Amino acid sequence: MYRIKSTDILKQVMADYFKSMDGQRPIAWCTSVGPAELLRSFGFDVYFPENHGALLGATRTATDFIPEAVKCGFSGHICSYTTSDIGSFLKNKTPLQSHYGLEGVPKPDVLVYNTNQCREVEDWFTWYANYFKCPIVGIQPPRYLDEVTKDEVGLVVKQMKKIIPILEKTSKNKFDIDKFRETIKLSKEATSLWQEVLKTATKRPSPFNFFDGSIHMGPIVVLRGLETAKDYYKILLKELNENIDKGIGFLENEGPRLFWEGMPIWGKLRMMSDLFSQNNTAVVASTYCNSWIFDDFDDKNPFESSALAYTNIFINRSESAKMEMLKSWFEEYKIDGIVYHDTKTCFNNSNAKFGMPQRLTEQTGIPSLVIEGDLCDLRFFSEGQSTTKIETFIEQIEDMKVLS
Numbered sequence: 001m002y003r004i005k006s007t008d009i010l011k012q013v014m015a016d017y018f019k020s021m022d023g024q025r026p027i028a029w030c031t032s033v034g035p036a037e038l039l040r041s042f043g044f045d046v047y048f049p050e051n052h053g054a055l056l057g058a059t060r061t062a063t064d065f066i067p068e069a070v071k072c073g074f075s076g077h078i079c080s081y082t083t084s085d086i087g088s089f090l091k092n093k094t095p096l097q098s099h100y101g102l103e104g105v106p107k108p109d110v111l112v113y114n115t116n117q118c119r120e121v122e123d124w125f126t127w128y129a130n131y132f133k134c135p136i137v138g139i140q141p142p143r144y145l146d147e148v149t150k151d152e153v154g155l156v157v158k159q160m161k162k163i164i165p166i167l168e169k170t171s172k173n174k175f176d177i178d179k180f181r182e183t184i185k186l187s188k189e190a191t192s193l194w195q196e197v198l199k200t201a202t203k204r205p206s207p208f209n210f211f212d213g214s215i216h217m218g219p220i221v222v223l224r225g226l227e228t229a230k231d232y233y234k235i236l237l238k239e240l241n242e243n244i245d246k247g248i249g250f251l252e253n254e255g256p257r258l259f260w261e262g263m264p265i266w267g268k269l270r271m272m273s274d275l276f277s278q279n280n281t282a283v284v285a286s287t288y289c290n291s292w293i294f295d296d297f298d299d300k301n302p303f304e305s306s307a308l309a310y311t312n313i314f315i316n317r318s319e320s321a322k323m324e325m326l327k328s329w330f331e332e333y334k335i336d337g338i339v340y341h342d343t344k345t346c347f348n349n350s351n352a353k354f355g356m357p358q359r360l361t362e363q364t365g366i367p368s369l370v371i372e373g374d375l376c377d378l379r380f381f382s383e384g385q386s387t388t389k390i391e392t393f394i395e396q397i398e399d400m401k402v403l404s
């Protein structure tokens, strides 16, 4: 039975992170691809509601909470991170209580969003800003870009600089460019290590898959800008490289290699992982896990480089830019097929709604499958139907390989 031993350390790292937000330092809430490094440079503890949404999905408690948000006027068809998180807050029930002994989610001194991923985060954070009567600031980069030019970067830099006075006021600390350089440097080191972790899956047999990545990405999401993230990925990378040297992969007989496009189905991560493994199929790469690779960070130009890094991300790009990125991942990870998770409540992170799967298959010859589901709301997911579709897809890929 393949097991990544570093998972034990990961659990401790995540527990320490949650327990560290004890109100001794100011707390900023931040979106998952928001300017965490800038916030860390002010000495904020940084809390990520999306990470909490994923926790609600993974613990399968989200559907208990979504109706609470619906009662407040949120549609049950919008982002189920948003609705489950708000519902959980209204019921004052969270896995943070049972898992880490917290009283509830940490209270914010300021909320900071970046709409590089979606506009939903602005609405979500605004609800909390009204509730807590605390300041909210945001960055709104241009979206759907083929290319990110100096014009867009300049605009985002201006937006980042504009929020500094609020961050100074709420943190009670003056902005310090050297501290910002330091957090960018730490983040760059962590993100480079995370990239190396993901790239271990280019090897055959692969020691790491998308489902592992969805768990081990915790530190790169919530601990960017701190030593802890860097230290953790060094440990994980060492273990994976040792497995590569010994020829140990997570599958004994690795068959087709697939790419996962879209959000994880958090409450069915284990079921999905087992399903692919039982079919000797390795899901070796994903757009989701690659979303936290920020190659452009440069501590010599902290504003420009982080503006570029956060505007450049896959979710913020045009379809043609996304297709080029996918083509390059297909080659790098030696992909035989792609599974699109058409996520019911996340329009932004679903790329199967406007014919991209067909266009990409025509251009690359890589077969595709679309499955319907959701990140948190399991009422939109049919296990039986998805299993049949996936098993048939894998058989087709295997047949194609025999015939070629």
Ligand code: SF4
Binding pocket: 050, 079, 080, 081, 082, 117, 118, 119, 120, 121, 345, 346, 347, 348, 349, 375
């Ligand atoms: S990208 Fe999707 S899942 Fe993430 S916050 Fe936005 S709508 Fe929700």
